[in-house]
Amino acid sequence: MTDRQPPELALPLERRVGKRTANVLEKHLGLRTTADLLNYFPRKYLKRGELTPIADLPMDEDVTLVARVLSSRSRQMRARKGSITDVVVTDGLGGRHSSVALTFFNAYRAAKELTPGTLAMFAGKVSTYRDSLTLTNPEYVLLGDESEFDADAARRPVPVYPATAKVASWRIRSAVEVLLDSVDFDRVPDPVPADIAIRDRLYSLGDAYRNIHLPDEFETALKAQDRFRYQEALILQTALARRRAQAAAEEATARPHKPGALLERFDASLPFTLTAGQREVGETLAAELAADHPMNRLLQGEVGSGKTLVALRAMLQVIDAGGQAALLAPTEVLAGQHYDSIRRTLGPLAEAGMLGGDAEGTRAVLLTGSVTGSARRKALLDIASGEAGIIIGTHALLSDEVQYFDLGLIVVDEQHRFGVEQRDALRSRAVRPPHLLVMTATPIPRTVAMTVFGDLETSVLRELPAGRAPISTHMVGLAEHPAWGTRIWERAKEEIDAGRQVYVVCPKIGDGESEDPASLEPTADDDEEGRPLASVQQTVQALASLPVLSGVRIGTLHGRLDPEEKSATMAAFAEGRLDLLVSTTVIEVGVDVHNATLMVIQDADRFGISQLHQLRGRVGRGGLPGTCLLVTQLEPGHPSRDRLQAVASTTDGFALSQEDLKLRREGDILGSTQSGGKSTLKLLRVIKDEPIIEQARRDAAAIIEHDAQLGDYPELAEAIELYLNPEKEAFLERG
Incomplete structure (x- = not known):
């Protein structure tokens, strides 16, 4: 990735901050280039003199806290030479967990400096010993030390960086200070178009970097964060808008509704009426299947809301128009369930050419890894000849030995189980780009859908069919x-x-x-x-x-x-x-x-x-x-x-999905880690920042409508290429 960075950002850190500091940053934080350190943002800001609530400290994690020394004493070790300095610091709030015990080994400086009443910032890993919170050999800096904080520091927020036991927050800040003095921001391309920056009164890129790392006051830090949140959202949404435009420009085989054919006969045989939601989504799918560009739609719905029936009706419309439909399921159990359910639901309509079958019907076949021998050969022949209109299977459908007669629709069930390579392998079997329907029974919050599946149009089924018990x-x-x-x-x-x-x-x-x-x-x-x-x-x-x-x-x-x-x-x-x-x-x-x-x-x-x-x-x-x-x-x-x-x-799955994100953290929504881990998004949070995402989505749509190739927006195009590396871009495609 480094060679694709603009030269000003691609410069190795060694050239900016010195070899020794650069080696430490690379070894412990994985930061190698100017861009890496510039985009290593503080995770929070402390007010000078504001103490950290000790009861909120997470266990077994590296933390940075500001506290006041309550007591300090040194003693000689019994078993070997040297001394131990025991320091107790407090947040002044009182209660059982209002203090932390610090232990320093042979730390003569700590014994001298950490006297009662001293205010300092400490960094280390929190553990417990005899039911008390402890930090062993933490790094620290005195907040009254003029060598660390100049005279104006009293009114400045103190940036706290994601740190490790080997690299404390203030050492990262020192490296950033050196870096900011050496970067020529006039040579750094700004992905946010100038007219948008003027409209929203956004900081210039240089001012944004300076104010997010070394703000004079909290307001400037927040304004810088908002600028970078919008920038992230715009890059993502422009990439998605470009995908939507590319999909709309592709030519697909239109699969219009055919009066009196399979779909109408199936509807007439149903022993129940469709829900209003099923009818509405069905009309949307019918219209998109009849168009001459590929349908790309995400269908999400509550467990038991009848998504499979909606998908089956779309399949029948494609079959009526001379095409085939493939249903890709993540497991053999689920593929077998779909096969049995669809054959049971269609009855004679799924048994064309078979004894008791409807001569005007179609045929459904199952193809999984466990279908072998003559049954497999028969299934492959039915698929290649077009006798089978509905093909249900697992990854076996992606095999080179499977040749489709005319693949018109791909239905992907439980989309999150499949990678982009697998979907593309199936798409490549079609003569022209097939229509795509993605189904998920895991409700996705609207903002997540906008951010991750934004290149797909979205339909939602909330209503449960009649006969579904609570x-x-x-x-x-x-x-x-x-x-x-x-x-x-x-x-x-x-x-x-x-x-x-x-x-x-x-x-x-x-x-x-x-x-x-x-x-x-x-x-x-x-x-x-x-x-x-x-x-x-x-x-x-x-x-x-x-x-x-x-x-x-x-x-x-x-x-x-x-x-x-x-x-x-x-x-x-x-x-x-x-x-x-x-x-x-x-x-x-x-x-x-x-x-x-x-x-x-x-x-x-x-x-x-x-x-x-x-x-x-x-x-x-x-x-x-x-x-x-x-x-x-x-x-x-x-x-x-x-x-x-x-x-x-x-039982509201959409309410639960919101709660899930709050409890488990968002995780890496652009990568394989689906919850709780490190996020690729640096500042943007899909639940909290919905207004920013919506604005960026509107702006991205306008940009792509004006210039789908982004020829007038080279900085934004470059940012998309850098930010959405192949792995992340593949995840976006999994919609």
């Missing part, structure tokens, strides 16, 4: 109610005795084996008290030995099973030959068993909000009320129980 969700805290552990299985037996079926979900398959480690909350395999987490294998053994479940037919399902065994188990449960299914999250999406009314999620605190919402959507699908029990062993007051309470309090 799902009641309860948190079961075993720490305060241990007797409820027995009641859970009595409740399960009551459902089974009434002719219903039960899911039991576990976070692990067996010892040390999780279905999908990335889906679990990032803690150890065992919980904080050392208790083992529930596993499928142990749970099956335990339930089989319970007298209350005597005679209950129990099945097992997880991702490590042989595909045929998985399919057989799922079929047995769907047909009512199993009463209780112990599973991992492999049943999270698409599994549709109408007779299942109770779900027990063991160690539910190990799953995220959206995953819990997805899981509970597997019950209550057949008109009977559904119940979901979120079982946890965590003590009351544990922060992870907030997620469970949020899920129990509402």
